[in-house]
Amino acid sequence: MSDDQVDGLGELVDVEPGPETLVLGIETSCDETAAALVMGGGDVVSSVVSSQIDLHVPYGGVVPEIASRAHLELLNPVIARTIVEAGVDERRIDAVACTVGPGLIGALLVGVSAAKALALSWDVPFVAVNHLEAHLYAALLDDPTIELPLVVLLVSGGHTMLVEMRDHGRYRLLGQTIDDAAGEAFDKVARFLGLGYPGGPAIERVAVDGDPEAIEFPRAMRNEGLDVSFSGLKTAVMNHVRQHPDVDTADVAASFQAAVVDVLVHKARRAAREVGAKGLALGGGVAANSKLREDLLDACDEDGLHGFLPSRAMCTDNAAMIAAAGWHRLRLDGPSPLDTGAYPNLRLRTED
Numbered sequence: 001m002s003d004d005q006v007d008g009l010g011e012l013v014d015v016e017p018g019p020e021t022l023v024l025g026i027e028t029s030c031d032e033t034a035a036a037l038v039m040g041g042g043d044v045v046s047s048v049v050s051s052q053i054d055l056h057v058p059y060g061g062v063v064p065e066i067a068s069r070a071h072l073e074l075l076n077p078v079i080a081r082t083i084v085e086a087g088v089d090e091r092r093i094d095a096v097a098c099t100v101g102p103g104l105i106g107a108l109l110v111g112v113s114a115a116k117a118l119a120l121s122w123d124v125p126f127v128a129v130n131h132l133e134a135h136l137y138a139a140l141l142d143d144p145t146i147e148l149p150l151v152v153l154l155v156s157g158g159h160t161m162l163v164e165m166r167d168h169g170r171y172r173l174l175g176q177t178i179d180d181a182a183g184e185a186f187d188k189v190a191r192f193l194g195l196g197y198p199g200g201p202a203i204e205r206v207a208v209d210g211d212p213e214a215i216e217f218p219r220a221m222r223n224e225g226l227d228v229s230f231s232g233l234k235t236a237v238m239n240h241v242r243q244h245p246d247v248d249t250a251d252v253a254a255s256f257q258a259a260v261v262d263v264l265v266h267k268a269r270r271a272a273r274e275v276g277a278k279g280l281a282l283g284g285g286v287a288a289n290s291k292l293r294e295d296l297l298d299a300c301d302e303d304g305l306h307g308f309l310p311s312r313a314m315c316t317d318n319a320a321m322i323a324a325a326g327w328h329r330l331r332l333d334g335p336s337p338l339d340t341g342a343y344p345n346l347r348l349r350t351e352d
């Protein structure tokens, strides 16, 4: 079997993507089952996200086997609804793009198998998409006027990265977490405080009634380079609560959130300064956080940078960003081979 041909199943179809090219995006890497139709790499025609959060709440986190089974049940109805909401005939779809990693292997395989099957039966290209690259594209979806190069702060449940987006498909890693991702820190602290899962929104809700200056939590590596570290902060929160059992949970949540946001904004503006970027964008689930959004925009105003914030729905996992990134990947690389697998530890391809 060659790279561009699948045994007995036909050849890969090539499509030159243009402004009218309609891409179906599919996302099943974690606990959201999502599909979307995006035209021309930026115009969201329909986007459906079915969250499995309720299924995982009793366990305090995502249970991989439950996630895979739920994707199996939900994906076909989600795709069908996406097509119905768009009001298009499925024969109008020009390509199928799908997250192939990083993520949970069983969950990824559900989406990848469905995407290949649809691409084969519709005789259109299959496009493998890196979930991290797709998060970078979320800001561009909401604001197509964005000019590159751009610094993107990508903060999700599994990743925290500062990326220079030099051009489409050309990235430089400026900094990253050396231990916990920002979203992971939110989730772990929320679990410790008994606030439930997912932790980010829970902490944000409780923090509204708290004093962000009540507790001076550490800001590790704030003034060193562009990497970040959140594991010490998490431990500091736990130690503080154990030593002060009567502390107000709202004050802890607000002070923790203030520490995370302070470090992230400080590093992001330093990264923009170092590379001489004109714009700063946010991506990933933690980018839905109101304090992070407000403080980043204030910093951009002060530094004369354009600040780009995707809508909250585009920050957390969705398939519109997958379809958008897929359109650009199709333009850059052409269709992906149908023997492409699922890659739980896939990294963002970066340049020096």
Ligand code: KG4
Binding pocket: 030, 155, 156, 157, 158, 159, 182, 183, 184, 186, 187, 198, 199, 200, 201, 204, 284, 285, 286, 287, 288, 289, 290, 315, 316, 317
């Ligand atoms: O990007 P995402 O939906 O999934 C991954 O690719 O990881 O990010 C999920 C993460 C979770 O850790 C969640 O707690 C966090 O994003 N998150 C938030 C908020 N909404 C979601 N963190 C802080 N504030 C929020 N409002």
Ligand code: ZN
Binding pocket: 131, 135, 156, 157, 284, 285, 316, 317
């Ligand atoms: Zn994500």
